[in-house]
Amino acid sequence: xxxxxxxxxxxxxxxxxxxxxxxxxxxxxxxxxxxxxxxxxxxxxxxxxxxxxxxxxxxxxxxxxxxxxxxxxxxxxxxxxxxxxxxxxxxxxxxxxxxxxxxxxxxxxxxxxxxxxxxxxxxxxxxxxxxxxxxxxxxxxxxxxxxxxxxxxxxxxxxxxxxxxxxxxxxxxxxxxxxxxxxxxxxxxxx
Numbered sequence: 206x207x208x209x210x211x212x213x214x215x216x217x218x219x220x221x222x223x224x225x226x227x228x229x230x231x232x233x234x235x236x237x238x239x240x241x242x243x244x245x246x247x248x249x250x251x252x253x254x255x256x257x258x259x260x261x262x263x264x265x266x267x268x269x270x271x272x273x274x275x276x277x278x279x280x281x282x283x284x285x286x287x288x289x290x291x292x293x294x295x296x297x298x299x300x301x302x303x304x305x306x307x308x309x310x311x312x313x314x315x316x317x318x319x320x321x322x323x324x325x326x327x328x329x330x331x332x333x334x335x336x337x338x339x340x341x342x343x344x345x346x347x348x349x350x351x352x353x354x355x356x357x358x359x360x361x362x363x364x365x366x367x368x369x370x371x372x373x374x375x376x377x378x379x380x381x382x383x384x385x386x387x388x389x390x391x392x393x394x395x396x
Contacts, residue, residue, distance in 0.1 A: 206231060207232075207269060207277070208230070208268045208269075208376050209228070209231050209279055210227070210229075210268050211229065211239060212224060212225070212262045213225040213226075213242065214259075214260045215259050216257070217257045218256070218257055218296055223324070228268075228361050228362070229358050234358075235279045237358050239261055242261050243286045244348070244351065245352045246259045248347065248351070249302075249304070249344070249345045249349065250289070250290050250291050250292075251291040252290075252291075252301065252327060253290030253323055254296035254297075254325055254328075255327065256290070257290040257325065258288070258290075259290070260287045263280065263284040263285045264278065265278065265279055266278055266279070268363075270376040271373035271374050272373070273363070292329055294327050294329040295327075296327060299325065299390050300324065300326060300388050300389070301323045301325055301326030301391065302324075302330070302342070302345055302384060302388075302389060304320065304321045304383075305318055305382060305383045306362050306379045308361070308378060309378075309380050312367075312375070312377075319379070322391045324391040336386045337385075337386050339386070346382065346384045349382035349383075352382075353379045353382045354381075359378050360378070360379050362376075362377050362379060
Protein backbone atom coordinates (compact mmCIF):
# COMPACT_ATOMS: atom_id res chain seq x y z
CA UNK A 206 0.00 0.00 0.00
CA UNK A 207 1.08 3.57 -0.61
CA UNK A 208 0.82 6.26 2.05
CA UNK A 209 0.46 9.98 1.46
CA UNK A 210 2.84 11.88 3.77
CA UNK A 211 1.87 15.44 4.72
CA UNK A 212 4.77 17.40 6.21
CA UNK A 213 4.36 20.48 8.39
CA UNK A 214 7.40 22.71 8.94
CA UNK A 215 7.57 24.64 12.23
CA UNK A 216 9.49 27.96 12.31
CA UNK A 217 9.88 31.02 14.55
CA UNK A 218 11.85 29.59 17.45
CA UNK A 219 15.45 28.92 18.48
CA UNK A 220 16.51 25.45 17.39
CA UNK A 221 14.06 25.37 14.49
CA UNK A 222 12.88 24.38 12.08
CA UNK A 223 10.86 21.45 13.38
CA UNK A 224 8.89 18.91 11.34
CA UNK A 225 5.67 16.96 11.79
CA UNK A 226 4.88 14.12 9.36
CA UNK A 227 1.31 12.83 9.27
CA UNK A 228 0.30 9.85 7.11
CA UNK A 229 -2.84 9.12 5.13
CA UNK A 230 -4.08 6.38 2.82
CA UNK A 231 -2.36 6.92 -0.55
CA UNK A 232 -5.73 6.83 -2.32
CA UNK A 233 -7.01 9.88 -0.43
CA UNK A 234 -7.28 13.23 -2.19
CA UNK A 235 -4.24 15.41 -1.27
CA UNK A 236 -6.38 18.52 -0.78
CA UNK A 237 -8.66 16.64 1.64
CA UNK A 238 -5.60 15.43 3.58
CA UNK A 239 -4.25 18.98 3.76
CA UNK A 240 -7.65 20.25 4.91
CA UNK A 241 -7.61 17.70 7.74
CA UNK A 242 -4.07 18.62 8.83
CA UNK A 243 -4.74 22.36 8.59
CA UNK A 244 -7.96 21.98 10.63
CA UNK A 245 -6.05 20.01 13.27
CA UNK A 246 -3.33 22.65 13.62
CA UNK A 247 -5.83 25.55 13.50
CA UNK A 248 -7.69 24.05 16.49
CA UNK A 249 -4.84 22.39 18.42
CA UNK A 250 -2.55 25.36 17.74
CA UNK A 251 -4.22 27.22 20.59
CA UNK A 252 -1.46 25.76 22.82
CA UNK A 253 1.39 26.71 20.45
CA UNK A 254 3.20 30.02 21.05
CA UNK A 255 1.89 32.89 18.92
CA UNK A 256 5.24 33.57 17.24
CA UNK A 257 5.40 30.03 15.81
CA UNK A 258 4.30 29.26 12.25
CA UNK A 259 3.28 25.74 11.26
CA UNK A 260 3.43 25.56 7.48
CA UNK A 261 1.47 22.62 6.02
CA UNK A 262 3.36 21.93 2.81
CA UNK A 263 1.34 21.81 -0.41
CA UNK A 264 3.30 18.96 -1.96
CA UNK A 265 5.04 15.86 -0.72
CA UNK A 266 5.81 12.21 -1.18
CA UNK A 267 3.85 9.03 -1.64
CA UNK A 268 5.59 6.42 0.49
CA UNK A 269 5.63 2.62 0.29
CA UNK A 270 4.37 1.43 3.69
CA UNK A 271 6.49 -1.75 3.69
CA UNK A 272 9.83 -0.02 3.05
CA UNK A 273 9.36 3.67 3.85
CA UNK A 274 10.83 4.57 0.46
CA UNK A 275 9.26 7.34 -1.61
CA UNK A 276 7.38 5.90 -4.57
CA UNK A 277 5.99 9.10 -6.07
CA UNK A 278 4.89 12.63 -5.34
CA UNK A 279 1.65 14.51 -4.76
CA UNK A 280 0.68 18.19 -4.97
CA UNK A 281 -2.34 20.12 -3.80
CA UNK A 282 -4.18 22.64 -5.90
CA UNK A 283 -3.75 25.46 -3.38
CA UNK A 284 -0.11 25.31 -2.31
CA UNK A 285 1.26 25.67 1.22
CA UNK A 286 -1.02 26.53 4.14
CA UNK A 287 0.62 28.44 7.00
CA UNK A 288 -1.00 28.26 10.45
CA UNK A 289 0.08 30.57 13.30
CA UNK A 290 0.12 29.43 16.92
CA UNK A 291 -2.67 30.84 19.06
CA UNK A 292 -1.05 30.80 22.51
CA UNK A 293 0.05 33.88 24.43
CA UNK A 294 3.28 34.64 26.21
CA UNK A 295 6.77 33.34 25.63
CA UNK A 296 7.38 29.83 24.33
CA UNK A 297 8.64 27.02 26.57
CA UNK A 298 11.64 25.80 24.51
CA UNK A 299 11.38 22.04 24.02
CA UNK A 300 8.19 21.68 26.08
CA UNK A 301 4.57 21.38 25.07
CA UNK A 302 1.66 19.02 24.54
CA UNK A 303 1.80 15.43 23.28
CA UNK A 304 -1.05 13.80 21.34
CA UNK A 305 -1.00 10.00 21.35
CA UNK A 306 -2.68 8.38 18.34
CA UNK A 307 -4.14 4.93 18.98
CA UNK A 308 -4.87 2.16 16.48
CA UNK A 309 -6.63 -1.20 16.81
CA UNK A 310 -3.58 -3.05 15.46
CA UNK A 311 -1.23 -5.38 17.29
CA UNK A 312 2.29 -5.94 15.95
CA UNK A 313 4.71 -8.16 17.85
CA UNK A 314 2.28 -8.23 20.77
CA UNK A 315 2.02 -4.46 21.14
CA UNK A 316 -0.66 -1.97 20.17
CA UNK A 317 0.56 0.36 17.43
CA UNK A 318 0.57 4.00 18.59
CA UNK A 319 1.96 7.25 17.25
CA UNK A 320 2.67 10.64 18.76
CA UNK A 321 2.52 14.24 17.64
CA UNK A 322 4.25 16.89 19.74
CA UNK A 323 2.84 20.43 19.79
CA UNK A 324 6.14 22.07 20.71
CA UNK A 325 7.09 24.77 21.55
CA UNK A 326 4.00 25.60 23.54
CA UNK A 327 3.06 28.98 24.95
CA UNK A 328 3.95 29.48 28.60
CA UNK A 329 0.33 30.50 29.28
CA UNK A 330 -0.96 26.91 28.86
CA UNK A 331 0.10 25.85 32.38
CA UNK A 332 -1.96 25.80 35.54
CA UNK A 333 -0.34 26.85 38.85
CA UNK A 334 0.64 23.21 39.51
CA UNK A 335 2.46 22.91 36.17
CA UNK A 336 -0.20 20.79 34.45
CA UNK A 337 -1.82 21.75 31.17
CA UNK A 338 -4.95 23.89 31.45
CA UNK A 339 -7.94 21.56 31.34
CA UNK A 340 -9.85 23.74 28.86
CA UNK A 341 -6.87 23.88 26.47
CA UNK A 342 -6.28 20.14 26.84
CA UNK A 343 -9.93 19.55 25.95
CA UNK A 344 -9.55 21.76 22.85
CA UNK A 345 -6.50 19.77 21.69
CA UNK A 346 -8.28 16.49 22.40
CA UNK A 347 -11.30 17.61 20.33
CA UNK A 348 -9.00 18.57 17.43
CA UNK A 349 -7.23 15.20 17.65
CA UNK A 350 -10.54 13.30 17.77
CA UNK A 351 -11.76 15.18 14.68
CA UNK A 352 -8.63 14.14 12.76
CA UNK A 353 -8.80 10.55 14.01
CA UNK A 354 -12.45 10.12 13.01
CA UNK A 355 -12.43 12.23 9.82
CA UNK A 356 -14.78 10.51 7.36
CA UNK A 357 -13.23 12.10 4.27
CA UNK A 358 -9.67 10.72 4.70
CA UNK A 359 -7.99 7.76 6.40
CA UNK A 360 -5.44 9.08 8.89
CA UNK A 361 -2.99 6.55 10.28
CA UNK A 362 0.26 5.70 12.00
CA UNK A 363 3.17 4.30 10.05
CA UNK A 364 4.80 1.38 11.85
CA UNK A 365 8.38 1.30 10.61
CA UNK A 366 9.90 -1.96 9.33
CA UNK A 367 11.31 -3.99 12.22
CA UNK A 368 14.65 -5.74 12.42
CA UNK A 369 13.96 -8.23 15.20
CA UNK A 370 11.81 -10.03 14.42
CA UNK A 371 12.21 -8.93 10.81
CA UNK A 372 9.03 -7.57 9.27
CA UNK A 373 7.77 -4.98 6.81
CA UNK A 374 6.40 -1.60 7.76
CA UNK A 375 2.66 -1.02 7.81
CA UNK A 376 0.06 1.74 7.76
CA UNK A 377 -2.39 1.38 10.65
CA UNK A 378 -5.55 3.56 10.73
CA UNK A 379 -6.01 5.70 13.84
CA UNK A 380 -9.20 5.04 15.80
CA UNK A 381 -8.85 7.58 18.64
CA UNK A 382 -6.46 9.89 20.46
CA UNK A 383 -5.50 10.94 23.96
CA UNK A 384 -3.79 14.00 25.42
CA UNK A 385 -2.00 13.91 28.79
CA UNK A 386 -2.41 16.78 31.23
CA UNK A 387 1.35 16.71 31.84
CA UNK A 388 3.85 18.81 29.90
CA UNK A 389 5.82 16.75 27.36
CA UNK A 390 9.47 17.44 26.51
CA UNK A 391 10.58 16.84 22.94
CA UNK A 392 14.14 15.54 22.68
CA UNK A 393 15.89 15.07 19.37
CA UNK A 394 16.97 11.66 18.15
CA UNK A 395 20.66 11.02 17.95
CA UNK A 396 22.33 8.78 15.41
